[in-house]
Amino acid sequence: MKRAFSTFHALLHNPREIMLGTNLISDFNDFKFKSPPSYAELPINDNPEYNVPVAVNNAIFSKVPTEPLTGKLHLVCVSEEALTDVLDLDPKVSESEDFIHFVSGKYLPEGGLSVSHRYGGYQFGYWADQLGDGRAHILGEYVNSKGEIWQPQLKGSGETPYSRFGDGRAVLRSSIREMIASEACYHLGIPTTRAGALVVSDEHKVWRDKTYSGMARQERAAIVVRLSPAWYRIGSFEILYKRREPELAGKLADFVIKHHFPEISLDDEDRCVKLFSEVAHRNLDMVAAWQGIGFTHGVLNTDNISLLGLTIDYGPYGFIDHFYNHYVSNSSDDMGRYAYKMQPEIIIWNLDKFAEALVPILKVEQIQQIREIQATLDEYVESRIRETFNLKLGLETNKDGDEVLAKDLLGLMQATMADFTATFRQLSEINLDQLCDEDALKEHWSLIKVNKAKGWDDWVKRYRERIDLETVSDETRKARMVKVNPLYVPRNWILQEAIADAEKNDFRKVRHLLEVFKNPYTVNEEAEKLGYSSQPPSWSYGLKLSCSS
Numbered sequence: 119m120k121r122a123f124s125t126f127h128a129l130l131h132n133p134r135e136i137m138l139g140t141n142l143i144s145d146f147n148d149f150k151f152k153s154p155p156s157y158a159e160l161p162i163n164d165n166p167e168y169n170v171p172v173a174v175n176n177a178i179f180s181k182v183p184t185e186p187l188t189g190k191l192h193l194v195c196v197s198e199e200a201l202t203d204v205l206d207l208d209p210k211v212s213e214s215e216d217f218i219h220f221v222s223g224k225y226l227p228e229g230g231l232s233v234s235h236r237y238g239g240y241q242f243g244y245w246a247d248q249l250g251d252g253r254a255h256i257l258g259e260y261v262n263s264k265g266e267i268w269q270p271q272l273k274g275s276g277e278t279p280y281s282r283f284g285d286g287r288a289v290l291r292s293s294i295r296e297m298i299a300s301e302a303c304y305h306l307g308i309p310t311t312r313a314g315a316l317v318v319s320d321e322h323k324v325w326r327d328k329t330y331s332g333m334a335r336q337e338r339a340a341i342v343v344r345l346s347p348a349w350y351r352i353g354s355f356e357i358l359y360k361r362r363e364p365e366l367a368g369k370l371a372d373f374v375i376k377h378h379f380p381e382i383s384l385d386d387e388d389r390c391v392k393l394f395s396e397v398a399h400r401n402l403d404m405v406a407a408w409q410g411i412g413f414t415h416g417v418l419n420t421d422n423i424s425l426l427g428l429t430i431d432y433g434p435y436g437f438i439d440h441f442y443n444h445y446v447s448n449s450s451d452d453m454g455r456y457a458y459k460m461q462p463e464i465i466i467w468n469l470d471k472f473a474e475a476l477v478p479i480l481k482v483e484q485i486q487q488i489r490e491i492q493a494t495l496d497e498y499v500e501s502r503i504r505e506t507f508n509l510k511l512g513l514e515t516n517k518d519g520d521e522v523l524a525k526d527l528l529g530l531m532q533a534t535m536a537d538f539t540a541t542f543r544q545l546s547e548i549n550l551d552q553l554c555d556e557d558a559l560k561e562h563w564s565l566i567k568v569n570k571a572k573g574w575d576d577w578v579k580r581y582r583e584r585i586d587l588e589t590v591s592d593e594t595r596k597a598r599m600v601k602v603n604p605l606y607v608p609r610n611w612i613l614q615e616a617i618a619d620a621e622k623n624d625f626r627k628v629r630h631l632l633e634v635f636k637n638p639y640t641v642n643e644e645a646e647k648l649g650y651s652s653q654p655p656s657w658s659y660g661l662k663l664s665c666s667s
């Protein structure tokens with residue numbers, strides 16, 4: 119009632135304000151979930167001992183209440199755009215007690231249904247059996263003013279049947295990394311889940327061995343509110359395949375199509391083939407975008423691959439600094455399985471596992487159709503990556519040999535330890551005829567490195583010839599390129615500094631980073647002063663993150 123009244127009231131007095139979005143929810147009590155949520159149609163396990171690890175059968179979810187964070191709470195940051203654009207919330211609501219209680223797992227808005235999702239997965243190439251949401255709770259389903267469906271999820275909100283050996287909690291450093299990367303990736307044009315807010319407790323502590331050195335220490339527990347239209351993964355089907363629950367797999371496939379792939383008809387006999395195709399192409403579009411930004415996920419296990427083709431579960435990720443094709447961001451990944459250059463191949467490997475999990479619900483001809491789609495995926499992702507790098511080089515047309523031009527540039531960058539982000543950005547800022555002019559290059563700290571490579575002059579010649587074929591002015595080339603080559607990405611060293619301050623309850627840098635990454639393509643004076651587009655400090659070379667979070 120309150121919301122309807124305030125909207126009407128505002129309309130009477132200032133119709134333009136309505137247009138500008140004053141129909142945002144300003145009292146958090148007015149935020150209500152759709153009841154029941156769509157996922158209530160699926161089997162939900164309801165075990166009174168909800169926080170005891172157990173093998174769950176014949177269910178897609180478990181009904182699990184959140185275990186609120188205790189002690190004095192700090193709201194570390196909020197993403198104002200995520201709150202307004204996704205949840206219709208006036209950012210001012212984040213100052214209310216109800217909102218903090220929502221983020222910390224104490225208050226479930228009306229219509230909510232708190233569940234943890236059951237899934238399995240291949241971890242580092244080996245079947246790991248049941249994994250599931252071991253520290254996450256999907257709270258409900260919200261239909262926003264644009265008619266979009268979103269499922270807010272808390273991460274770090276307590277134990278569930280899927281907690282295995284874990285404590286159900288997340289620490290501040292990893293929560294900050296997830297919060298910032300989710301929002302930065304969104305603004306960098308990478309398909310991703312979002313993050314709305316982050317709280318940390320002063321008193322609620324957990325034990326973590328950050329570097330797996332045998333020296334565990336206490337850290338403060340935190341919770342992030344993550345946002346996604348849905349949280350189904352390849353592992354959602356794998357667990358049903360391995361546990362021989364084909365009926366439920368068929369039900370889940372139809373459910374996912376009905377609610378999340380409306381472009382596929384439920385009457386279509388080959389709907390699961392179409393689902394496979396859509397999931398595959400979306401995930402390959404996502405990985406092509408990662409390659410273009412130099413993003414390395416770090417843990418591409420099948421349980422971390424969303425069916426919606428969104429980047430999920432940000433952990434020991436890394437944005438490449440000095441370019442290295444075999445860059446591995448995760449210190450636990452000894453074999454380099456999830457290295458930057460491996461990502462497209464690994465996504466395809468994961469999609470093979472998805473195809474395998476669908477077999478029991480497919481007819482023989484449909485299995486064959488999926489095989490035929492699979493046979494095209496290598497070429498598809500290569501073409502997407504080529505298009506991505508062409509745009510980075512200012513090329514809007516695609517010609518034979520373009521992939522070699524991009525690959526050769528990366529080779530020169532690798533040979534000279536030139537920076538991935540800065541090289542492309544600086545190529546977007548310099549005139550073509552200055553590319554071999556040492557004096558002009560001096561203004562560009564990464565280009566001056568790559569210019570030292572044997573083969574640079576030849577590369578520049580080929581690049582100029584290729585640009586000539588585009589028949590565009592140099593100004594147009596540069597204008598195209600600054601739109602796709604960011605100045606700022608969440609480099610590990612930048613995050614480390616913000617995390618160090620946040621550990622002392624100074625959240626200004628974290629909040630500032632969210633601000634900077636809203637416009638990663640535009641010069642930000644403050645970010646420049648802090649050196650965010652400068653050469654990374656030497657202490658940051660070789661920084662790696664472990665899975666401990």
Ligand code: AMP
Pocket residue numbers: 249250251252253254280281282283284285286287288417422431433667
């Ligand atoms: P990740 O690699 O972070 O996506 O996590 C893999 C699995 O471990 C998922 O099932 C998580 O829910 C679970 N997990 C990770 N950390 C914890 C924790 N602290 N407590 C319970 N489960 C966890």
Ligand code: MG
Pocket residue numbers: 421422431
């Ligand atoms: Mg995960």
